[in-house]
Amino acid sequence: MASIKASIPKGTRDFGPVEMIRRNHIYDTIKSVFKKFGYQEIQTPTMENLDTLTGKYGDEGxxxxFKILNSxxxxxxxxGxxxxxxxxSSKNLLPLISEKALRYDLTVPFARYVVMHQNEIAFPFKRFQIQPVWRADRPQKGRYREFYQCDADVVGSNSLLxxxxxxxxxxxxxSKLGLTDFTIKINNRKILTGIAELIGKPSQIVDLTVAIDKLDKIGLEGVEKELLSKGFTxxxxxxxxxxxxxxxxxxxKLAQLDTILKTSENSLKGISEIREVFDYLASFKLNKAKIELDLTLARGLNYxxxxxxxxxxxxxxMGSIGGGGRYDDLTGMFGLQNLTGAGISFGADRIYDVLEELNLFPHTTQESTKVLICVFGKEEEKYALPLLASLRAQHIHTELYPFGAKIKKQxxxxxxxxxxxxxVIGSDEMQSGKLTFKNMQSGTQDKLxxxxxxEKLMIS
RNA sequence: GUAGGUAUAGCUCAGUUGGUUAGAGCAUCAGAUUGUGGUUCUGAGGGUCGUCGGUUCGAGCCCGAUUACUUACCCCA
Structure with missing residues (x-):
């Protein structure tokens, strides 16, 4: 059989033992915080029905x-x-050849989950979910085609708490992961909606948000240029x-907005919502996060x-390492009306890249195995088996190097x-019952x- | 979808205006050391220079195409 070059699709990655320790460190940290706030874990399938996903993320989305070809x-x-x-055309052909797709995010599958299990769920329902998602994007720095999201969402509660x-x-x-300088930007879609109404173009809310979202990147001039090209005056x-x-x-900023937008009912609602969030926050002590009201924050997802x-x-x-917001009618698309939800997501892979760049991973010399038993022959191997079992019985991570290799190799x-x-077990050791016990770091060894x-392994 | 960059050993990369048999470090394997790793020393293996075509007496190097990877834009975590 002709051999093919070993490779994986672009934008995907293998994770070795060291990477997995680090990735789990991130997941475990986020997970423990989710749990502390009362969120419960669920998982959903890797693939969803294609029509569950389409139309939720905008045209670009x-x-x-990633579509899955039918059998x-x-x-x-x-x-036919x-x-x-x-x-x-591919547009006509698509529904005929594909009816399943890989999940694009965790929020929409969650909405689908809530609708399907609404009779079993106690509301407000707070769930978290840590699973990979897939996007058929062109990979680049901090952007992968397969990456993990860590989501926490609550449905059935409109409280701004x-x-x-x-x-x-x-x-x-x-903060727990070691970041010391990060900003949580907050905005409210109602303010943006209000502005769109104010200028009489409520249907162009998406164009508006996409453009002003780029302010810090392309500057005021760039934003104006883009808006003019989209038909704004x-x-x-x-x-x-x-x-x-x-x-x-x-x-x-809030005080200024009160006057600027006083004629827009929607905007005022959004402003008061943000005030309420800030009021709640006043009772909590934050660690490292900076909170910034940013009117140019828009976010692409249109739900x-x-x-x-x-x-x-x-x-x-690095692009954003997390995002989220409130969506009042995500379950409505699946026939369950009047159920509000809100959620956030951590971009675990970007956080990984950030922690790596800042050298923030705990460098505990994570040893998977604590002690290795080396034997010289078949006899010694047999002699070592009860020892192997009793070490493991003491919960000491132990391996026996199977007989057959030179001690040097072991x-x-x-x-x-x-x-x-x-x-190390050889004939001397078997005869005396005193085994050679070597400390690999110091290089010293004793017969014990x-x-x-x-006893030594238990206390070290 | 748009625009750049890169492609040489398992990995990271040198390779002079185009000139004999394409190099280094790391990794691997063997030996120095037949009961001992990490350090040190010695040696060895490993290449259709991404692919196809062109220019040339001669191409790793120049030109064209193609593929893969990569960066940025769009969009997004």
Whole structure:
């Protein structure tokens, strides 16, 4: 059989033992905070029905959904399409050849889950979920085609206490991971909606948000240029300008908005929601997080309706490492009306890259195995088996190097694997009952009885 | 979808205006050391220079195409 080059699809990665220790460190930290705030874990399937996912992420998002090809001979269906006289476009063909897709995020599958299990769920339902998601994007720095999200969402509670707690969760988890300078940006879609109404273009809310979201990247001029090209007028820009150029403390910004947007009912609602979140937050003590009201924060996903969040680290150059917000009608698409939800997501892979760049992973010389038993022959191997069992019975991570390799090779294995202790058993040891016990770090070794060895390993 | 960059040993990379048999470090294996790793020393294996074509007496190097990877844009975690 001809051999093929070993490779994996671009944007995907293998994770070795060291990486897994680090990744689990991130998951475990975030998970413990989620639990502390009363969130319970669920998982959903890797694939969803394609129609569950389409239409939830905007046009751009839909393009990035990985579709799964149906089994069977789909070419026949293409022929059927042709015979019916319909155009053989990928748009027409797609529903015929694909009805499943890989999940694109965790929020939409969660909404689907809530609808399907609504009779078993006690509301408000607080769930967290840590699973990979897939996007058919072009990979680049900090962007993968397979990556993990760590989501916490609550449905069935419109209290803004949830929003305030999300900020606490971000703060606690990221501080615990060792980040010392990061900003949680907050905004409210209702303010943006209000502005769109104010200038009489409520249907162009998406164009508006996408453009002003880029302010810090392309500057005011760039934003204006983009908006003009989308059909906004110079007058519109005049209305918009004081809002997106807002400066000062969060309190000052809110006070200014009160006057600027006093004619927009929607905007005022959004402003008061943000005030309420800040009021809740006043009772909590944050660790390292900076909270910033940012009117240019928009977020691409178009199901958000209330407060929205985004988290950025100020220590390295990296896209957002988390985001979320409130969505009032995500379950409505699946037939369950009037159920509000809100949630946040941690981008675990980006957080990994940040921690690595800042050298923030705990460098505990994580030893998987504590002691390796080396034997000289078949007899010794047999002699070692009861010892192996009793070490493990004491919960000491122990390996026996199977008979057949030179001692040198066995020692090298212990060294490569960072195993701190080695027991050597040869004919001398079997005769005397005193085994050679070597400390690999110091290089010293003694002849000790089995009980003495166990005792040493237990206390070290 | 748009625009750049890169492709040489398992890995990271040198390779002079285009000139004999393409190099280094790391890794691997063997020996110095037949009961001892990590340090040290000695040696060995490992390459259709991404692929196809062109220019040339001669191409790793120049030109064209192609593929893969990568960075940025769009968008996003």
């Amino acid at each position: 839909d393009k990035l959904i 069977g001979d789909y070419m026949l269906k293409a022929d 399409l042709k015979q019916k006289g319909e155009e053989l 949830n929003e305030a707690e999300f900020i606490c969760i971000y703060d606690e988890a990221l 110079a007058d519109d820009l005049q209305t918009l300008k004081p809002v997106i150029l807002l400066a000062g403390t969060n309190e000052e 958000y309706t209330g407060c929205i969040f985004e988290v950025k680290t100020n220590e390295v150059t 020692m090298q294995y212990a060294n490569d694997k960072n195993i701190p202790y080695v027991i 009885s089995i009980d003495e060895i166990i």
